[in-house]
Amino acid sequence: MTACIFCQICAGTLPASVVYEDKQVMAFMDIHPLGRGHVIVIPRHHARQLPELPPGLADYLFVVARHILKAQRALGWGLEGSHILLNDGPQANQTVAHVHVHIIPREKRDSLPSLGRLLMHVTGLYGPVVKRQRLDQQAQALAAQLARLPLLTAPELPAA
Amino acid sequence: MTACIFCQICAGTLPASVVYEDKQVMAFMDIHPLGRGHVIVIPRHHARQLPELPPGLADYLFVVARHILKAQRALGWGLEGSHILLNDGPQANQTVAHVHVHIIPREKRDSLPSLGRLLMHVTGLYGPVVKRQRLDQQAQALAAQLARLPLLTAPELPAA
Numbered sequence: 001m002t003a004c005i006f007c008q009i010c011a012g013t014l015p016a017s018v019v020y021e022d023k024q025v026m027a028f029m030d031i032h033p034l035g036r037g038h039v040i041v042i043p044r045h046h047a048r049q050l051p052e053l054p055p056g057l058a059d060y061l062f063v064v065a066r067h068i069l070k071a072q073r074a075l076g077w078g079l080e081g082s083h084i085l086l087n088d089g090p091q092a093n094q095t096v097a098h099v100h101v102h103i104i105p106r107e108k109r110d111s112l113p114s115l116g117r118l119l120m121h122v123t124g125l126y127g128p129v130v131k132r133q134r135l136d137q138q139a140q141a142l143a144a145q146l147a148r149l150p151l152l153t154a155p156e157l158p159a160a
Numbered sequence: 161m162t163a164c165i166f167c168q169i170c171a172g173t174l175p176a177s178v179v180y181e182d183k184q185v186m187a188f189m190d191i192h193p194l195g196r197g198h199v200i201v202i203p204r205h206h207a208r209q210l211p212e213l214p215p216g217l218a219d220y221l222f223v224v225a226r227h228i229l230k231a232q233r234a235l236g237w238g239l240e241g242s243h244i245l246l247n248d249g250p251q252a253n254q255t256v257a258h259v260h261v262h263i264i265p266r267e268k269r270d271s272l273p274s275l276g277r278l279l280m281h282v283t284g285l286y287g288p289v290v291k292r293q294r295l296d297q298q299a300q301a302l303a304a305q306l307a308r309l310p311l312l313t314a315p316e317l318p319a320a
Contacts, residue, residue, distance in 0.1 A: 051230055062222035070211055081249025089241025091266040106251040
């Protein structure tokens, strides 16, 4: 039994609104979203920080993040802007010690409150909790868009 | 003559403290650093946002960013944490309309002022200007570390 909440999500012992998964990564909705449709991508392999991952897997996280961003925009999320953000280490406000990349859509009309929430986020605080049903709907919409993009191919990695 | 300051840096008509360059990308010191050794990676090809780039080039930016992060840490920068950050679009506080990825080392002892500067940055403001000589020294130190890492291979891209 691991104490890492992201490993528990990978193991299916904690719930998540899954957007995408393959043998190397999982992508799911952030339960403290800083913008509509905020997604997190993680490696299944537990590592605290990016340099601890096999290079092919580290780079693949950003490939998946780019696909997520495209899927978000196909849904009209982040058309005015998005952040792709890795907080890598405690002084960079990494709040879960398992590598994760944020894809955060921003919106004009939520500029002020969203900005406030983003500022909270980089200080290590959170956005508001969103209901699971809403997160599941967003995850399903994103998954449908991802299915229309070029297929992702998870890298083959050396055995651990 | 382009109005884009990053295109002018690529063309050599504006100065920059260059950390790394190849046929596809350039990496140089941010002149408004939000942490010691803050680097920006850009594609030579002008595009405002990530989805406008050829996919292989978009992904390569993050491969280079990961190498920069390793080089920074080899110098002792960002050992407690770093941000890899793409602000993609005006509502995400992208202040230069040419795709760029930030690699921002954070430090414990500069936690408060640095945090203040990071907050300014995500609001679209800047950190303090640093003297060119200091930036050049940092760029040279990073370049020396990069030379010790596995060779980067710029992708072959379809002709424009």
